[in-house]
Amino acid sequence: MNQSVQFGAGNIGRGFIGHLLWESNYRIVFVEAYSDLVKLLNSRSSYPLRLLEKNGQEKNVTINNLVAYQTEEKNNISKAIAASSIIFTAVGVKNLPAIAPLVADGIQLRLKKNPIPMNILLCENLKDAPQFFKNEVNNHLNTEGKQFLQEKVGFVGTVVARMVPVMDKRFGVDDPLFIVAEAYHKLPYDATAVKGVFPEISGLKPVQNFSSEVDKKLFIHNLGHATLAYFGYLKGYEYIHQAIADEEIKNLLDDVLNETSTSILRKYPDLDRVEVNEFVEDLKERFLNPLLMDTVYRVGRDPIRKLGEDDRIIGGIALCQSQKMFPAAIIKVAGVALNYDYDKDADALKLLNMIKEEGIEKVIQKLCGLDPENAIGEGIIRSYHQFRERFRK
Incomplete structure (x- = not known):
């Protein structure tokens, strides 16, 4: 079974990327800074998602086949990156520098254990997020790791357009893991930045003129x-x-x-x-x-x-x-x-x-x-x- 690491288990991480990965039969590894959220995800191994269609219909699904690591669990995160088909981030631009060392450690381990190309999709609200994050990760790599990054790691921009409102009691569900999102299903990504073979994932749309x-x-x-x-x-x-x-x-x-x-x-x-x-x-x-x-x-x-x-x-x-x-x-x-x-x-x-x-x-x-x-x-x-x-x- 394919596996993906999703940095950030917030609105976009759970409400959009987690959904697309679940639809594609991926094992999802969430990496999250908030320990209470990590504990909840691991205790239930799932979370409820409500999808809202334009025509007024609702669809409730349960996203499962997941594990969550707190950002302090560096060894587990490195192993997950080394073994995954694809990586996503949805942590907010200001938090990208904090996760760069974790990604760098995973790249160093991948170089030793599984030296095939990998792609990191940036689901961040910053035009130059891929280059910004690439520079941050590069700062934490040794010479061999830097070469691997240049040759085999794609830092890929995306355009996140699914709307995920802030959760509160107005949705009538008292569950801290519950999340609501519109059913919009497309995630365009910069096809020109991809390294190696890009995996098949529901909703992802390659774009040449990004x-x-x-x-x-x-x-x-x-x-x-x-x-x-x-x-x-x-x-x-x-x-x-x-x-x-x-x-x-x-x-x-x-x-x-x-x-x-x-x-x-x-x-x-x-x-x-x-x-x-x-x-x-x-x-x-x-x-x-x-x-x-x-x-x-x-x-x-x-x-x-x-x-x-x-x-x-x-x-x-x-x-x-x-x-x-x-x-x-x-x-x-x-x-x-x-x-x-x-x-x-x-x-x-x-x-x-x-x-x-x-x-x-x-x-x-x-x-x-x-x-x-x-x-x-x-x-x-x-x-x-x-x-x-x-x-x-």
Whole structure:
């Protein structure tokens, strides 16, 4: 039986990758920092997963054939890496350096015991995650290990688009291992980064032009999600499916997705226009799914990061500009996002204080990397004030 190591047993690890591996009859080795979660997984050797379809149907499955190791169990982790067909990470970018020594130890053992190519799939929210993690792992290898890494270890980017909401009592199940996820089943990966023979795993989709998949995720999915979250919050909605059902918000979303999808098709002329349009329409259907009960607060969290010049909103503006498309709708979204002041989000409160202390013009310049006096900067500032006057009187 094939085996895979999954670093991270959180929402994506259990709610997406674990599901795909279970469907493919893999033995799953979870590596997790939280000891209580490790103990629970090992005591039951399974966990419940509820999949939510776009049509409103639910499917409950039990993911089994698994073992979990706490990150301190270095020998067990090394042995698992040496014997596995494929490795996944879903730990969060800031935690990648912490697991790099564990992966390096596993590579050193694999070199001795099972020196065949292996691939590490990075399910992380960072464009350059594969190269970043490769560098981190390389720092912990000896000369022989470094050579093996260069020749036989693939660090492979992925685009994670399955939505997994934060668990709480609203789903009616009192079980710390219970997890809910939408049934979206595709995990695109960078086929050009693969080393050796790639194993057959349910849902994994090889992509040659991986940059186009990254842009679709960031500037269609993530930017669309942000539009619903920030505008939905200002209008008093709690859930994403409520926000998209609002005609005004839906119209802005349509305009945003038209701007970004048109720009992406111009940037990547080899893409199939029908497929991109189907991707957009399918995404809007997924956002409408009331069973997900995905909150605007979860989707909108960390607004400072999401307003950064390389992230979804300002990056979407830059994408449109590069393709001679004026981003009128995204400019509105930037103004909405700058009004996000949810009092339980520390980042939102920090943003609010930055604007109070420095002024919106300075924040546009420092945070977004924009000139507050050009057409884009002036448009965002105008949008910010319009939404502030309307919703924060």
